[in-house]
Amino acid sequence: MRLRPGANLIRAILGLAVLSPLTFVVPQAAWVLLFGTIPLAAFAIREVRLLRSLLSKVEVSRRQTSLVGRDTPFLTKLVISNQSEQELLGVVRDVLPNTAIPDYSPVSIAIPPHGIATTTTQLRIPERGRYELGPVWLRAQGPWKLLEAQKDFDCRASIKILPETFVSKEGLSEDQRAQLLMLDKITRARQNGAGTEFESLSEFRHGDDPRRIDWRTTARLGHPIVRRYQVERHRDVMIIIDCGRLMGAKTSAGTKLDCAIDSALMLAEVALRHGDRCGVGYFDNQVRGYRAPLSGVSSVHSMADSIYDLQSEWRESDFGAMFAELQLRQSRRSLIVLLSDIVDVETSTRFRTSLARLAQKHVLLFAALRTPLLEQVVHSPVSSLLDGSRQAVAFELLQQRQKALHSLRHSGIQVLDVEPSDLTVPLINEFIELRCQNLL
Known part of the structure; x- marks a missing residue:
């Protein structure tokens, strides 16, 4: 328990300080100050004991959700129970993450003896991750x-x-809802491709490929029977996420x-819905x-x-370690x-060697996430020499x-070059295109 002076004690001390110069003019005033200080100290000691007894009872x-x-x-609720014989007056403050909005929310409380009070605070956290709430500080008045x-x-x-699209689709904005609806239509439309995995036998119909006639079954039944195929299921999809410094760009x-993780979860959900097996790996310099x-x-x-x-x-990415892990574990x-993402030809030389091998x-799809700031700098007006130099570097x-x-494409690697905020739909569309091509 920590103690601090209250409002009345500060006023009393200031009053005594103002009256203290009178002792030089009227010596008897010192006795007045002394008799004023002794009761004040006695009341303060008494209040310390009351506060210690109060806070001990x-x-x-806390009551709140664990996933949002x-x-x-979302709401966080604090339940304060006062089991003492005196009223609890004060302020309660919850320690919140720095990224929370609001990040500071003290609440005044007044709880009668043997009473209970509940404080409710609405928060939102704009950055994904795991966060700690608490401890709770209670400041009580004597x-x-x-x-x-x-x-x-x-x-x-x-x-x-x-990511909000993964937790709940009820609170999404209109643009996000439209994107998910379009994504769902794309996945459903593109799955009806010609596969190589046997599905069933059926009677021959006009327009069927004669090369798919099952002659043994046809001879046994006496009329043409064709084999029906479907796009293969139970294929492995590994999503590799770079956590290096280039991925920290706003x-x-x-x-x-953030955009990569959002899209990775959506891609995984689409792949798993259609029978594929999905895994994930992430790396920076290891x-x-x-x-x-x-x-x-x-x-x-x-x-x-x-x-x-x-x-x-903010570490430099090294794909070599992840490449070795894939070679070892993904046979x-x-x-x-x-x-x-990738920056220059020199960096891509080492990168391209690992990817080419x-x-x-495996079938490899490299989604390169652009840096929006570079595009903004290139297209911004030049008003000084510094702006011109910055634009030249960005260009x-x-x-x-x-x-x-271009060198990656020339090596036979599928490359998708997109804005990070627009990654989800093109990425899943490209995934479905590769899936329907039966390259696995």
């Missing part, structure tokens, strides 16, 4: 407001902030890493995590748990989806990036 508990979507409002006592209650709680929808492909739509939740709180640590031919065994970086992507 106060309990604080990014930038989605009955004569001479002192205030402060005590912390360790009712902490953790909350997971996931966009209109958070960082590039492998930070690897989750082998699993089947079943429910496994997307465990995938979300493993990547929802990824953050860019089955798979579709590898790499969400990353990986593409010999050179964009040129180098295009050359690097």
